[in-house]
Amino acid sequence: MVDYSVNSSVALLLVNNPPVNALSHAVRKGLADGMLKATKDTKVKAIVIAGKGRTFPAGADIREFSGPGKEPWLVPVGNGIEASGKPVVAAIHGTCLGGGLEVALFCHYRVALKSARVGFPEVAIGILPGAAGTQRLPRVTGLPVAFDMITSGRHVPAEQAKKYGIIDEIVTGDIVNAGIRYAMIMVGKSTIPRRLRAKPVPDAENVQKYADAAMAHVKRKYKGYEAPVYCVKAVRASAEKPYDLGVENEKTLFNVVGKSGQARAQQYAFFAERVVGKWEMPGGNSQTAKPIPVRSTAVIGAGTMGTGIAVCILSAGLPCYLVEQNQKFLENGLKTIKALMEGSVKLGKISPEVGQRAASLLKPTMSYDDLTGVDLVIEAVYENLELKKEIFAKLDKVCKPSTILCSNTSSIDIDRIAVATKRPEKCVGVHFFAPAYHMKLLENIYSTKTSPDTAATVMKLGKTIGKVPILVKSCQGFLANRMNTPYGTESGFLVEEGALPWEVDQVMEDFGMPMGPFKVRDLSGLDVGSKITAEIAKTLGVTLTDETRFMAGNRYSHMNTVLANMGRLGRKSGKGWYKYEKAGGKIASIDDDVITVLNNHCKKLGIERRTISSQEIIERLMYSCINEGFKILEEGIAKRPEEIDISWLYGFTFPKYLGGPMYYANQVGLGRVYDRICYYHENFPFSKHWVPSQLLRRLSEQNIPMSQWMASPGARL
Numbered sequence: 001m002v003d004y005s006v007n008s009s010v011a012l013l014l015v016n017n018p019p020v021n022a023l024s025h026a027v028r029k030g031l032a033d034g035m036l037k038a039t040k041d042t043k044v045k046a047i048v049i050a051g052k053g054r055t056f057p058a059g060a061d062i063r064e065f066s067g068p069g070k071e072p073w074l075v076p077v078g079n080g081i082e083a084s085g086k087p088v089v090a091a092i093h094g095t096c097l098g099g100g101l102e103v104a105l106f107c108h109y110r111v112a113l114k115s116a117r118v119g120f121p122e123v124a125i126g127i128l129p130g131a132a133g134t135q136r137l138p139r140v141t142g143l144p145v146a147f148d149m150i151t152s153g154r155h156v157p158a159e160q161a162k163k164y165g166i167i168d169e170i171v172t173g174d175i176v177n178a179g180i181r182y183a184m185i186m187v188g189k190s191t192i193p194r195r196l197r198a199k200p201v202p203d204a205e206n207v208q209k210y211a212d213a214a215m216a217h218v219k220r221k222y223k224g225y226e227a228p229v230y231c232v233k234a235v236r237a238s239a240e241k242p243y244d245l246g247v248e249n250e251k252t253l254f255n256v257v258g259k260s261g262q263a264r265a266q267q268y269a270f271f272a273e274r275v276v277g278k279w280e281m282p283g284g285n286s287q288t289a290k291p292i293p294v295r296s297t298a299v300i301g302a303g304t305m306g307t308g309i310a311v312c313i314l315s316a317g318l319p320c321y322l323v324e325q326n327q328k329f330l331e332n333g334l335k336t337i338k339a340l341m342e343g344s345v346k347l348g349k350i351s352p353e354v355g356q357r358a359a360s361l362l363k364p365t366m367s368y369d370d371l372t373g374v375d376l377v378i379e380a381v382y383e384n385l386e387l388k389k390e391i392f393a394k395l396d397k398v399c400k401p402s403t404i405l406c407s408n409t410s411s412i413d414i415d416r417i418a419v420a421t422k423r424p425e426k427c428v429g430v431h432f433f434a435p436a437y438h439m440k441l442l443e444n445i446y447s448t449k450t451s452p453d454t455a456a457t458v459m460k461l462g463k464t465i466g467k468v469p470i471l472v473k474s475c476q477g478f479l480a481n482r483m484n485t486p487y488g489t490e491s492g493f494l495v496e497e498g499a500l501p502w503e504v505d506q507v508m509e510d511f512g513m514p515m516g517p518f519k520v521r522d523l524s525g526l527d528v529g530s531k532i533t534a535e536i537a538k539t540l541g542v543t544l545t546d547e548t549r550f551m552a553g554n555r556y557s558h559m560n561t562v563l564a565n566m567g568r569l570g571r572k573s574g575k576g577w578y579k580y581e582k583a584g585g586k587i588a589s590i591d592d593d594v595i596t597v598l599n600n601h602c603k604k605l606g607i608e609r610r611t612i613s614s615q616e617i618i619e620r621l622m623y624s625c626i627n628e629g630f631k632i633l634e635e636g637i638a639k640r641p642e643e644i645d646i647s648w649l650y651g652f653t654f655p656k657y658l659g660g661p662m663y664y665a666n667q668v669g670l671g672r673v674y675d676r677i678c679y680y681h682e683n684f685p686f687s688k689h690w691v692p693s694q695l696l697r698r699l700s701e702q703n704i705p706m707s708q709w710m711a712s713p714g715a716r717l
């Protein structure tokens with residue numbers, strides 16, 4: 001786990017624990033033993049710590065967090081490094097994260113390749129740096145940078161880290177040789193002045209000011225998350241307590257936050273994100289399928305989704321044709337893309353160079369003939385089967401035989417689009433979430449004909465453009481929208497039965513959703529929902545009126561359309577479920593007129609309004625979706641609960657500290673969730689989303705916790 005060798009007078013401790021050289025028990029022991037050996041060996045004058053393979057240690061082994069843990073802990077190992085009279089150099093490449101950065105900060109010197117990145121990402125897995133990182137980083141960087149790095153978890157590029165004082169020198173060539181060369185220069189120098197424990201925290205007298213600002217920031221930006229608050233407390237102590245007491249305080253805080261439900265959920269989410277990359281479908285999987293190289297792309301349609309998708313592709317450095325049917329639409333699309341790219345540069349999401357390069361990679365056109373040689377096309381026109389089929393037929397004719405044809409549909413069965421082509425095995429769904437340039441989920445959909453190589457290509461493309469891709473089987477609504485549908489439907493029923501929109505929103509925001517369902521409706525526009533409903537009614541042959549309460553035997557609420565018909569379209573018209581300071585405004589306030597409309601609506605339908613508890617609101621919105629989630633698993637639309645949870649975390653901004661709806665259900669207890677679903681089914685027999693899932697029934701009756709068949713090691717942490 002740690003290879004020991006001596007080159008001239010320098011001992012090399014090379015961590016060898018692929019894939020990321022995590023600081024497992026064996027690695028910690030290897031480092032401690034290596035330090036002892038090097039200290040005793042009189043021929044050794046300096047020591048280098050480095051990582052074999054792709055990276056310097058990227059942190060503790062998260063899988064070990066579930067067990068009791070075994071000595072030596074990282075702090076005593078680090079103390080041994082720091083106390084050494086022989087200079088110890090950390091030679092950093094790849095990602096030096098968490099415990100890895102803590103090891104580096106125990107060393108007397110740190111050199112790094114320009115491509116290396118350092119950081120404390122612990123906050124993202126619900127904990128804080130627990131091996132003196134919160135005490136040592138501020139002594140190097142000062143408080144503002146330490147608060148920022150530790151509460152955000154961001155990875156800092158080596159050159160920036162040098163400016164912060166974390167890295168002493170940027171080196172080139174082989175990192176181990178560079179480390180050894182650097183160590184040889186340091187031979188004979190006293191290590192005492194390089195021991196961080198003895199350094200004061202710069203500007204410590206202003207700690208109150210910095211800590212208050214950091215606390216206010218994390219409470220606003222990471223509302224509901226416990227770890228950032230603990231991080232602020234730990235860093236603050238670095239300026240208020242002597243080093244050893246600061247480390248003790250860090251340990252106390254770590255022991256609380258590390259055992260929290262939030263930490264377990266966030267660690268589950270970390271592994272779930274990796275699990276979904278190991279996909280499976282009939283005929284192939286991520287190990288066996290071969291993605292085709294994608295060097296050139298095209299997007300059909302320069303509307304909101306098309307331009308957003310083009311921005312993702314261009315930002316990743318891939319050439320992209322943008323196709324529109326007329327000059328005006330094309331020009332509008334180009335303007336949108338330019339504005340989005342400029343915005344990304346301003347926000348620091350992409351560098352100005354990437355922004356400039358993107359402009360040269362964008363190829364606007366009105367001719368499909370330009371697409372002959374592209375490797376992959378994404379159709380992003382509005383949801384209309386006939387139009388999509390027409391486009392796919394055209395593409396099939398002009399594109400080379402190997403071109404993959406993707407549809408950015410949010411619901412249409414891919415088989416129904418692919419029939420328009422002679423290459424159904426190369427047709428696949430790629431469902432982006434709005435705004436496409438921002439939301440991280442990419443829901444890839446295979447049909448009965450899609451080949452595993454095609455699926456592999458879009459899964460790889462997703463990663464290339466910075467998304468978290470999942471692969472699911474085609475069905476009406478796929479995974480994400482199908483499962484999310486009861487959430488909207490039930491929220492509509494709740495206000496019809498007695499809750500007020502702002503009450504429902506408040507409950508769900510307290511639960512952890514960034515925005516309640518009625519604020520979301522106002523944001524998307526009430527006309528959008530009302531048009532979709534009208535389409536469904538048309539297909540079913542139903543004439544909608546203000547009194548309509550059922551559609552095809554299913555309960556239905558007409559309230560959204562009632563408001564839309566009054567011109568209350570949401571934010572854009574200044575009124576919807578809330579009122580706003582102006583048309584296009586963002587500040588939602590309670591509107592008594594909505595209460596009047598609701599009361600009249602209920603009177604007309606003979607509904608007696610009642611008080612509805614927060615618990616009922618959560619159960620009806622979440623359990624109805626969870627029930628659908630189990631049906632999605634039952635039908636094989638998603639292979640594992642992890643696909644479902646990831647779709648909610650990255651498609652609907654479900655709070656990571658709850659892990660995702662399926663993980664959450666497991667925490668509540670499947671038996672309890674099942675019982676409540678049965679209760680609601682009994683009380684609301686006309687909502688098919690309450691028909692209990694058979695899979696959930698079986699798990700609940702046999703008392704099988706879902707963690708038993710989740711693929712992610714995090715589920716068992």
Ligand SMILES: C/C=C(\C)C(=O)SCCNC(=O)CCNC(=O)[C@H](O)C(C)(C)COP(=O)(O)OP(=O)(O)OC[C@H]1O[C@@H](n2cnc3c(N)ncnc32)[C@H](O)[C@@H]1OP(=O)(O)O
Nearest residue numbers: 019020022058059060061062063095097098099121130274
């Ligand atoms: C106290 C607490 C202390 C001292 C800590 O250090 S807590 C841990 C802090 N470190 C982290 O949180 C880093 C987590 N890892 C990552 O962010 C990324 O894995 C990476 C940036 C290091 C590499 O990213 P990438 O190249 O995309 O590779 P993957 O993410 O796919 O990872 C490859 C496999 O390694 C497993 N892995 C990664 N980090 C850890 C870890 N810290 N402990 C255990 N296992 C880890 C990851 O699950 C992948 O495994 P497989 O899916 O291939 O089985």
